[in-house]
Amino acid sequence: MSQYVLRRLLIAIPSLLGISAVLFFVLALAPGDPFSELATNPNVPPEVQAALRAKFGLDDPIYLRYLHWLNAMLHGDWGFSFVSRMDVDKLILQRLPTTLYVIGSAQILALLIAIPVGVYAATKPYSLFDQVANTLAFVGFSLPTFFTGILFILIFSVTLDWLPFVYTTDIKATGIHWVLEMIRQAIMPVAVLGLFQAASMTRFVRSAMLDVIRLDYVTTARAKGLGQATVIVKHVMRNAMIPVVTLIALQIPAVFGGAIVTEQIFRIPGIGSLLISSILSNDTPVVMAVTFVFACLVVLFNLIADVLYGWLDPRISLR
Amino acid sequence: MLDKELRSMIGDVKDGRMDRRAFIKRMVAVGLTAPLANQILALGGVAMAEGASTYKPTKRGGGGALKLLWWQGPTLLNPHFATGTKDQDGSRLFYEPLACWDPDGNMKLVLATEIPSIQNGLLAADGKSVTWKLKPGVKWHDGKPFTADDLVFTWQYAKDPATAAVTIGVYRDITVEKIDDLTVKITFPKSTPFWADAFVGAGAGQILPKHLFADFIGSKSREAPTNLAPVGTGPYKFVEFKPGDLIRGVINPDYHMANRPYFDSIEMKGGGDAVSAARAVIQTGEYDFGWNIQVEDDVLLRLEKGGKGKTVYAVGGDTEFIALNFTDPNVEVDGERSSMKTKHPLFSDPVVRKALSLLVDRESVKKAIYGRAGRTTANFLNGPEKFVSKNTSWEFNIEKAAKMLDDAGWKPGADGIREKDGKKLKLLYQTSINGPRQKTQAIVKQACQKAGIDVELKSVVASVFFSSDVANPDTYPKFYADLEMFQIPLSQPDPSQHMRRYLSNSVATKENKWQGTNFPRWVNKEYDEAITAADMEMDPVKRAAYYIKANDLMWQDTVFIPVMHRLKVEAAANNLRPVISGWANETDNLFDWYREE
Numbered sequence: 001m002s003q004y005v006l007r008r009l010l011i012a013i014p015s016l017l018g019i020s021a022v023l024f025f026v027l028a029l030a031p032g033d034p035f036s037e038l039a040t041n042p043n044v045p046p047e048v049q050a051a052l053r054a055k056f057g058l059d060d061p062i063y064l065r066y067l068h069w070l071n072a073m074l075h076g077d078w079g080f081s082f083v084s085r086m087d088v089d090k091l092i093l094q095r096l097p098t099t100l101y102v103i104g105s106a107q108i109l110a111l112l113i114a115i116p117v118g119v120y121a122a123t124k125p126y127s128l129f130d131q132v133a134n135t136l137a138f139v140g141f142s143l144p145t146f147f148t149g150i151l152f153i154l155i156f157s158v159t160l161d162w163l164p165f166v167y168t169t170d171i172k173a174t175g176i177h178w179v180l181e182m183i184r185q186a187i188m189p190v191a192v193l194g195l196f197q198a199a200s201m202t203r204f205v206r207s208a209m210l211d212v213i214r215l216d217y218v219t220t221a222r223a224k225g226l227g228q229a230t231v232i233v234k235h236v237m238r239n240a241m242i243p244v245v246t247l248i249a250l251q252i253p254a255v256f257g258g259a260i261v262t263e264q265i266f267r268i269p270g271i272g273s274l275l276i277s278s279i280l281s282n283d284t285p286v287v288m289a290v291t292f293v294f295a296c297l298v299v300l301f302n303l304i305a306d307v308l309y310g311w312l313d314p315r316i317s318l319r
Numbered sequence: 320m321l322d323k324e325l326r327s328m329i330g331d332v333k334d335g336r337m338d339r340r341a342f343i344k345r346m347v348a349v350g351l352t353a354p355l356a357n358q359i360l361a362l363g364g365v366a367m368a369e370g371a372s373t374y375k376p377t378k379r380g381g382g383g384a385l386k387l388l389w390w391q392g393p394t395l396l397n398p399h400f401a402t403g404t405k406d407q408d409g410s411r412l413f414y415e416p417l418a419c420w421d422p423d424g425n426m427k428l429v430l431a432t433e434i435p436s437i438q439n440g441l442l443a444a445d446g447k448s449v450t451w452k453l454k455p456g457v458k459w460h461d462g463k464p465f466t467a468d469d470l471v472f473t474w475q476y477a478k479d480p481a482t483a484a485v486t487i488g489v490y491r492d493i494t495v496e497k498i499d500d501l502t503v504k505i506t507f508p509k510s511t512p513f514w515a516d517a518f519v520g521a522g523a524g525q526i527l528p529k530h531l532f533a534d535f536i537g538s539k540s541r542e543a544p545t546n547l548a549p550v551g552t553g554p555y556k557f558v559e560f561k562p563g564d565l566i567r568g569v570i571n572p573d574y575h576m577a578n579r580p581y582f583d584s585i586e587m588k589g590g591g592d593a594v595s596a597a598r599a600v601i602q603t604g605e606y607d608f609g610w611n612i613q614v615e616d617d618v619l620l621r622l623e624k625g626g627k628g629k630t631v632y633a634v635g636g637d638t639e640f641i642a643l644n645f646t647d648p649n650v651e652v653d654g655e656r657s658s659m660k661t662k663h664p665l666f667s668d669p670v671v672r673k674a675l676s677l678l679v680d681r682e683s684v685k686k687a688i689y690g691r692a693g694r695t696t697a698n699f700l701n702g703p704e705k706f707v708s709k710n711t712s713w714e715f716n717i718e719k720a721a722k723m724l725d726d727a728g729w730k731p732g733a734d735g736i737r738e739k740d741g742k743k744l745k746l747l748y749q750t751s752i753n754g755p756r757q758k759t760q761a762i763v764k765q766a767c768q769k770a771g772i773d774v775e776l777k778s779v780v781a782s783v784f785f786s787s788d789v790a791n792p793d794t795y796p797k798f799y800a801d802l803e804m805f806q807i808p809l810s811q812p813d814p815s816q817h818m819r820r821y822l823s824n825s826v827a828t829k830e831n832k833w834q835g836t837n838f839p840r841w842v843n844k845e846y847d848e849a850i851t852a853a854d855m856e857m858d859p860v861k862r863a864a865y866y867i868k869a870n871d872l873m874w875q876d877t878v879f880i881p882v883m884h885r886l887k888v889e890a891a892a893n894n895l896r897p898v899i900s901g902w903a904n905e906t907d908n909l910f911d912w913y914r915e916e
Contacts, residue, residue, distance in 0.1 A: 033404060035785055045488040046834035055483045083402055084394040084562040085541050094561055153595075157603055166388070166588060166599050166606065169565055267590040269564035276591070277563050281394075281402070282782060282910055 004061075005307065010124045012299045019295040027284050028062045034082035034282045051222040055081055057151075060188055069288065079285035083278070088289045091274065098169060099270030103259050109194030110201055111248070118205025122213060123232060132295060133202060140199025145192050149265040152188045163188055167268040189266045194261060197251075204242055208240040253297035329860070338736050347763010364905070369434055370421025373898065374579065374911045381912055382581035388606040390565040390596040395548040397479050398525035404904055407521045408610070409566050409587060413460070415452055415553035416524030417470075418515065420903040422633060424703040426515060429553065430454050430465070430526065430575075435514070437857075441851040446510035446857045451518070453501040453625040457575045460550045460557070461526045465779040469516060472529035481537035486523040492511045504739035512862055513813040521812050521904035526552075554580035554910045559617070563589050566884030574910075581913035594618065600890040601628035607914075609899055610888035610905055615754070616667035616690025618890075628895075632691060634807035634819070635901025636702030639693075640879040641748075641802050642839045643672055648678050648799045649745070655829035656792075656799050658838060663801070670727040671744070675802075677720040678766040679880050681713065686896065687762065688755045693883040700870040701904070703812045703882040705859075706781040708860045708867040713875045713881075718771045729771075737771040742819050749777040750804040751794075759804065759882060774802075789832050797835040798840070806885065812902040814866050815854060821878070823847050 020289040035049045053059055057068065072079060078088040094183075139192050157165040164185050171181045212218065213236050215283070220236045261274030271290060278286035376382070377899075390586070393409025394402075401407045405626040417431040426434050432452045435441035443451045445466040473496040494506040495517070505517055508695055517525045531550055535543035548558050552575070555568035573836040588606070593614050600609035601619070604627030612630065619630050642881060647661035650676040665671050681695040697713035700706055729744060737744040748763065750756045757778055764774040777800065779793040784805070792799050809817050819825070820836035823843065827835035853865035873879055889905065891897050894915045898908035 019507075033788060035787075044485050046787065046836070048485060048487050050832070050834065051480060051487075052483055052485070053787075080541070081394075081562075085400050086395070086548055086562065090560060095564075137673070153598075158598065161603065163594070164605055165603070166591070168586075168588065169561065170559065170567060170586070172384075262593065265595070267588065267595075269561060269590065273590055274563065277391075280782070 001310075002300075005303070006104050008276070008306070016295065016299060020070065020073075020292055021066065023288060023291050023295070024066045025062060027287055028065065030282075034284070035060055036295050067105070069285075073292075078289050081278075081283055081286050083281050083283040085288070088285050091286060092182060092271065092289060094246050095269055096303050097260065098167075098268060099256065099263075099272065102253055102263075102270060103192045103193065105186060105251075106193035106197060106259075107248075107255060109190055110197035112193070113198035114201035114205050115244075118202045119209055119232065119237060121202070122206045122209030123228075125210060127264060130206075133206075137199045137202045139160055140195055143196075144261075146194050146261045146265060148196070149188070149192045152192060153265070165266060167266050169269055189262050189268055193255075193262050197255065201244075201247075203238070205244055208243050209236060212236050212240040242309065245312065246305045246309055249301050249308060253294055256294060256297065259284055260312075335727040354761070359587075363713070368421065370425035370427035372427070373896070374703065374913060375896075376581050376913050377578055379572070379574070379578055379580070380394055380583050382583060384584045384586060384911070385582040385608070386606045387587040387610070388587070388599055389587055389589050389606045389610045390591045390593050390612075391676050392873045393566060393587070395546060396549045396557075396560055396566070397527075397543070398523075399473075400540075400546070401485060401488045402583060403843055405589075405610075407525075410525055410549060410905050411521040411904055412555050412566065412568055412585060412587065412737075412909065413549040413553045414525035414527065414559050415552045416520055416526060417453070419520055419524075419907040420812055420899045420900050421908065422898065422902075424900070424902045426519070428456060442514065444857070445506070445515065446512055446855075448504055448506045449514040450498070450502060450504045453503070454575055455501055455545075458573055459530075459552055460571060461528075461531075463528065463530055463824060465526075465528075465552050466500045467502075467528045468505045468779055469526055469572075470503045470705070471495050471497050472533065476536050477523075479537050482540045484540075484894045489523040490889045493517055494539065495612075498897050499514060502615075503586070507701045509779075510857060512857055513811075513815045513856070516811065518901075520811060521907045536867075550672075555582075557583045565589065576910055579910045584588055597622055597890050598628075599836045600892065601626040601630070604628060604892060607892045607895050612888045612890045613755075616692060617687070619690075619890075624878040627907070628890055628892045630691070631889045631891045631897060631899055633889070633899040634694075634702065635887060636700070636814070636884045637806050637887075638696065638699060638701050638879075638881050639759075639804065639806045639883040639885055640699060640881050641675075641804045641881050642796050642798070643805075643877060644801050644839060645842070645878075646840045648801060652831070656897075657797065657840060659710050659761070659826055659828060665744060665746070666730075666801070668739075670723055671729070671879070674723050674770065675767070675772075676712060676877050676880045677716050678711075678770055678772070679718075679722070679763055679882060680715040681882060683762055684759050684882055686756050689883050689885065692888045694886070696884040697874060698870055698879050698884075699881055700814050700818065700866060701874050701878045701881075702809065705816050705863050706866045706870075708870045708874070710871050712865070715766070717766055717769050724770065731771045735771060736773045744772045744803040745775070746772060746776050747777060748802040748804070749779060749784075749800040751781040752778045756804060787832075787834065794833065796827040796835070796838050798818065798827070802836075809902075818850055818866060819854070821846065821873070822850055841873075841876065843876065846872045884907055 019065060035052050057065060069079065079087055081091055084091060117133050121133045124130055153165045156163045157266050165188065171178055173181055218236055221231050236237060256271060259270065260276060263270045263272040264276055275287065275290045320859060344354045345470055384439045389405055389408065391405045393406045395406050396410050398407050398410035398414055415429050416428045418428050424446045428434065430453060432454050433441065433570040435449045437444050437449065445525045453467060457467055459704060472492050476482055477486045477490040488528045492508050496504050498504055516523060526551055532543060547560055554571055554574050556571045558567040558569055560566050568585045570583050574580060593612055596609040597612045597619060599605045601622040623629055639831055643666050645658060645663055645666060646657045646659060646664050648657045650661050652658040652660045697711040697731050698708050724737055729739045732738045748760060749761060763778060767774045782792050783791055784795055786794055788794060795805060821841060822837060825835045825837040826840050827838050829832045851860050856862040856865060887899060887901050889899055896913050896915055897910045899905055900908060
């Protein structure tokens, strides 16, 4: 087992190197530079812009810039934002708690909806409940988050005036009021993200359950005279959850990416909105760092999923 | 011309010794047009007027929180590193200049006690130096006194190339010396009629505290902790900053202006887009003020109905224009298109250029796109008022354009497109990707089609169009098209920088890596002379006349077809009284903001 993990980690190194190289070259080939906004400012002579480019090494050949970046990264230096003139790791760490809070809550909400609904629907396939749940799930994952986000804003903020639609990180309250306010402003983004996730996850849980529920050992369990609840929870769900756990693990990096749009709509100062604004202002070191973090997350969670798989189902051996 | 005579004549008119009509007659006799003469008279003897304040509250504080929404949030708080106006706006909450600009483009004092003028002896008669008197008793937020040393330091800081300040252009050629603790003298290398660039306004003028930045000059500049946690002299003290997301400040109880500021705390939130920012201010009232609301007027009108806020407009000198290429974008000479060695095959006929300007329906563009945020104009230079020409005019007339082209020999071919000597009137018209710009393109294209001109539209992503990427063919300085449309903001109430861009020796070429500022590649000796003369001219009347002449030359030659004089659009809560100048950053007059009870 530990040998397997070690081998996987070693394999991850060349793939991360490859990913970083591709990312770097694609970003370098993309047009525009971080100081382009200065071009239309008549106060700033063009040679100043050229000097800035030279100072930040933007005129060096691409492969040199990549090697510089790689070398710095190996020393734990994530780079330096051109636009904010501060270290990239600080920028990212500043944004991380908000993203974790919103995405974490959304993921929990999704699980809280998907598992009970999926399980119950599978126990009574093609019943009215199952039909309704299926229909809602289809609607849920057909509607993109930018649409539901705006719809929620129109209904709950503009028309009903119940919830704020600008997310603030500094709530001027303490104690319970602070917690309540924190929850209140997160309701809409968490609901938008969570419901979208829940929709596809419900379908997945249902089909995983259906696969298992027909197996012989379930019939045996029933024949032993065990009650419906025990059969479902103890025998069926445990086995059906194996693919679901893998799916969730693999989805986590994707969720970080999927939150980008939602973060933009609700002005949530998370990693996603940092990525968007950095892309728009051509702040390559930040874009590079954020995308690289995403790449690492994908590799890492793939590994975690594989390890979990073997642990949940001893029939699968890892060599 | 005859400066002394002109001066004394203006004096005569002022004192009633000469009748206005007689003055204009004499001016016309020496070759000036009547409107120009009128204009000269209007601004005769007017030096720089001091801006008036509309501030009403009679005590400091008590106004609660002021919540600002900047849909592009500031990403750093050192004004000398600002990559965009958003960063200047954010820094300006805490740092201050000596003076700023009011909505009419007049100077308003902040950290200085007197506006320099030749009359009070602070401005040298030859325009080669200016002396500023600093307000006594001003303290930085950490309690240290503000003195002339801070100005001298800010100058040294910004002009050091290793600091990599974006304001280096303003400071590198001047000399700043300390006369005493509260007096500094700025010396210019040559006569400088617009002497209010260094230390004035939010763009380049914000003054840094020497005691906190002294160890971080030059290459160490990026390590300064104060880059992200400013200590200034402004109305609000810094509390917290999250790049791109949030700035927070609290009232400065020791602020140096009486009864100011009004608000107890300030918050500037970043992120999102302009439409939802307008919504949060005008419709739901979650925020007090929304910055740069570039949203279609229809949408704004709808939001304003029964809303909690309104739009606020500020007149500046921003002109949306279509530039004509005077060189051939389709022929490559020495690895460069639009080379100065070529002439534009179609635009070398002035009739074609004139006809094109008749085909831009500015009234429709205003009605369909800009609404309240635009004014139609014939001029390239639209402000400040004293520099605006009254000699120009514009019209939209397809028949007239068609007739002009007919008369000049441009006859419609079999496909309906006009041609002459085998050259077809086919034009490539480029701009950046931006809703209003694409709509304007469509309006122009339609009119051109009716007149037998074929226009191909092209739109380029803004980050490419405005970049200085030498390798990219789609940037505006390269101008590999026949027409291109955008605007260059006029960031100070003076046209000198703006108009200097189009000097003949500033053409953008391969040789200067397209860093030349004259992108239409228009060469006109008369224009060069007028601009050079204006750059040395200390007499405000004559200087204005030079710029008006320069504008008129551009109009006669149809270098630019002005599409719209654009106003700044902001959103504000109904009871908020913001002071917004078209000549300055939105937060430049923040100390004068208050809420009507």
